[in-house]
Every structure is written in C-alpha cells, then in structure tokens.
Amino acid sequence: MSQARELAGRLAWVGVDWGSSNLRAWAMAGDGQVLARAGSERGMLSLAPEDYEATLLATIGDWLPTEGRLPVRVCGMAGARQGWREAAYLSVPTRLDELARGAVRPTVEDPRLDVVLLPGLCQQPDDAGRRFDVMRGEETQLAGLIAREAEAAGPVCLPGTHAKWARLEAGAITHFATFLTGELYGLLARQSVLRHSIGDDDPTEPGCREAFVAAVQEVAAAPEAFSPRLFGLRAQDLLDGGLPTGRARGARLAARLSGLVIGLELAGARATLAEDEVVTLVGAEALCTRYALALEALGIDSRRVDGEAAVLAGLGLAHAALAHHSPTP
C-alpha cells in the first residue's frame, strides 16, 4: 500500500506546484530524478488555510518516510494571501535564483513534514513601461529555465489560463505581463452566445489549422477588430453555406476562436519584441505547439522548454538554496 518502502533511501525532497484549481506533486531523488508523481483537484480556490496539510497528506502521504522530516517545496497559489500562508511577493526586477529569500514556513502538525512556500512576483508601474501585475508559480518555472540554461535571456511566454510573457536578462526577470487568453477562450466558448456555435477544439480536423492561422493574422493586423470578429463567428455559423457540418463545423469555429484570442495576445506581446528575437515557450507540448504555429504565422521564431522540467528545476534550485538559507519561520 505505501510507496515509502520503494522510495526509501532515494527520496530526497518533494516538489509541489499548487495552483488555483489543482496541485501536482513530484517525489524527487537527490540527483533531480523524478521517482513518482501525484496530484489532486483540490486547488487554492477550494481550500481554507487549515485544509492544506490534510490535502497534502492525502496526496503524498504514501511517500513519507517512517522517520525524519521530508522537505516539501511548494510554489503557486498556496502562497497567496488567501492560500495556506502568505509568502509576500518579491518585486520585479529581481534575480530568479533568490526566490528562497521570500519563502515562508506554514505551521504543520505532522512532524514528518518540513514545508516551505515560495513567493510570487509583483510588478509596480514605473517610467520603464512596467504596469501592475502579479504571478505565482510561473516565477519558479522561469527560475528553473535559468537554472538549466544560465544564458537564457529575452522573451519567454508561458501559455495558459492567464498567459505570462516575461523578459529575462542576466539571470533576472525585468518585466512581465499577463494575458487573460485561456480564461477568455473558456468564457467565450462555453458561456457566451458563441457557445451555440463553438464545438470541441480538434486541430486535426481538416481546415482547422488554416482557420487558426488566418484568425491569428487577422487580429494581429487589426486588434481593434477583435470584438466584431467574435460575434462574426456566430453569424458565420448561421449564414455560411461553405462551412462543414457536424463535428467538423464546431471544430472549425473553435479553431478560429482560438486564433482570435491567441492573436490578440500576440498583437500585444509582439510590441515588446526586438527584431529577430526568438521566443522561449515554456509549457505543455500541445499548447506550445499551437503558440509556435501562431508565432510562425507572424514571422516570429520560437523554441520550447518543457513546463514540468522547468518547474522541477526551479523547485530544486529553491530546495538547494534553503539548505543554506532559513526561511521566515
């Protein structure tokens, strides 16, 4: 029943990415190897502070050793004010190998747990073009990117519900901006008048790739047309005899909607790119492939770094630093 025995002697620490709607945990060897994975749908939005320890034990209890304390390093919304315990934001610009500096220890009852929550980043407006913004979780991926590639620099995009664009320079993050792309897609596809037209997104359906690319280019060329193009999807569904029928029809319109919202993001992000800069995409393969296609449609090169590898490198960096630092008790 317990995994503790098979992990015994190899498990060095546990990494956790605890977001708004779920958590993912990794059992880590000292050399950075992933020994086991676990997860739960109990994210910050469904938890009170006193629920976190029990949720953590329910998720990784099987990994706990019979003696000694297991280091658990947590990034994400668990460190928000409304989370387990607040790990106050570090201000941008900041070096990314210093996240452990802002870490805090929540109170835990189980003597086997040594839990540390990493801070997020905040940005205040200034004359250098910065604006109010916050992140929690993505900073650890960025720290991991730099841990893996010391020379990583330039624009980095982390696609998602709240997509982040960050600029890295000499081991530091200098600017970032959040785009509501994934959330906008979900609201429009499932809650707006467009829900009657938008089907399951399936880029393998014929014509979907072309519809996606065309929409990206349309909005990037004329972002002011974003809103009428949205209702235009509904009108096209009502009027366009050239659309396929059935499942292919809904997929075609979903591809177009995806292109409109990602195109709006790229129209905004593109304004911050220097000529010929290569964008580093950090995330899961399918979503990064979609972003790479959209960027390519605008003549922008990109490369991908795996999101899980990045967050584990970032958590590992913090774990190593905490062996020297002692976080706020």
Add this chain to the structure above:
Amino acid sequence: MSQARELAGRLAWVGVDWGSSNLRAWAMAGDGQVLARAGSERGMLSLAPEDYEATLLATIGDWLPTEGRLPVRVCGMAGARQGWREAAYLSVPTRLDELARGAVRPTVEDPRLDVVLLPGLCQQPDDAGRRFDVMRGEETQLAGLIAREAEAAGPVCLPGTHAKWARLEAGAITHFATFLTGELYGLLARQSVLRHSIGDDDPTEPGCREAFVAAVQEVAAAPEAFSPRLFGLRAQDLLDGGLPTGRARGARLAARLSGLVIGLELAGARATLAEDEVVTLVGAEALCTRYALALEALGIDSRRVDGEAAVLAGLGLAHAALAHHSPTP
C-alpha cells in the same frame, strides 16, 4: 380587472419587442400615442414555439377587445429560426421601410389575435468590406429612426449586450457590425478572475468618470493591450495603495473595466467613421450617456435618439405597410 374597457375605441394595434431574454409590449393608439405598457421575462431562450401565444396572452390579454382582431406587430428574436416562427433575414444593403416585406404570420388559435413577426437582417461578406453578421430587433429601431427623420444618415450605434453599429444612407442600411461589448463586460465582471475585484458599477462615485475616460483612451490608442489591461485590473486591486476602499474601490475598477470594453468597441468602430461624422446613439439614456462620454473622449460628436421611441416608430411603420401588403401566410 380588464384594461380592455379603458382602451376601447382608442387601441389600434400592439407593438412587441421580443428579445432573447424578455419581451416588452406597448398598446398603441392610431396616432402613435402609447396607451399602456406591459412586459415579461419570458424571452426566446426560455420558450418553445408552442409557448409564444400563451405568453403573449398572459402579457397583453387584458388589452384584447371583446370583438374584432387586434393587430400585434412583433420584432426581435421571436422571428428567429429557434423562435415562434422564422421570418427569414433580409439581406443588407436594404431599404428600411421594407421590413414588412419579409414579415410572417405565426399560427395562432385565439381569433382575437392578428400576429405578424418582422424579419431581421443578415450581411454576407463582400469586397465592400462587409462581413458575416446578423441582427434581430435593431433593424426595427433603425427603420423607426428613418421614419422619424427622413434625412437620417451616417453612423448609428445601438449600445447593448451585442452592440450594433450601422451605416445609413438614403433610407437604407448599407453595412453593420456587431460588438460583443455588453456580454464581454458581464462575463468578465461576474465570471472571470476579475469578479473578485469588480464591484457595482456606479458612475457617481468619485473618480469613476475619470477612470472610465482614461481606460477608453488607453484601449482606443492601443487595442492590442486590451487583454493585459484586463488582468491588470486584478493586479491593481492587489497592489495599488492609491485605490479607495470598500464600495468605492469596486466601483472604480468597474468603471475602468467598462472603459476597457467600450474603448475596444470604439477602436473598431472608429475605423469606419469619416472625419467629423456625428454618431447617432439609439438606446436608453444611461447607456447612451456613457457612450457619448466615451466618444467625446476620442473627439467624436454624438447625439441621442430614444430607443423606445425608435422601436415604436419602426413597428408603426411596419403596421402601416401591412395594411397594404399581406405577409407570407
């Protein structure tokens, strides 16, 4: 109990604007005077075709005369394919005094009812910049605008859940476009991550007018920044020590969100305006006042026409035309 007696001898016809989520009805004298008003929350989205007659009778049954048939002239979503009976779209460009041409009579059982549903308009893409679009209800307001002011021409904006911008020329509508403005506001304010920050919209709170105007100008100048400005509202709420507290804080952020979504609409609509054109706003006073302020912030003049007066003039025009035409039985 019945209003029929007091309306007797004066009631000539009934006008109905039957939308997706409600219906409004007016008892009309032959000279265009409104004798009584009624309404219901039973819009197209909550009705099957066989429910319409009973809903109409529950709403205006008190007005029905003891003998003879009462003309009931209906615009809006009741004439949609998923409504009472489909009144097929007329294609743009079209003259607006010809709506009766596309009217249909749904089957009714009550011998006192003579019901006619007016058509909506559709637009097909072409080389003149038209794109797929549809409207149902607003065309009757536009017809009424022209019935009241034969010389009405140029850009007309009808703010709302799905705001319409139309161009009138010599009694005809030549182009139109739909902006998802009201629906976007509702989704963002009540269903997105911004719901934690957006309060009740109250333009009388100090600073709200200025926040609204600044947001309109920001997005009109840089529509590509729409998406990061949205998340910026949440970040500002978390970080900005300069915001007021309590109710005023939520109202301030609501004013800014309203400015962002209306600013995005105006950025798109502005591209279709000739220099020094005056925009005719058709709708309710509060919303039109807000749009007038936004337009003014972009240096665009506007004037307002009351939305109820416009729809009644449009329905009256159709009623008069139907005395000569006979709609599709």
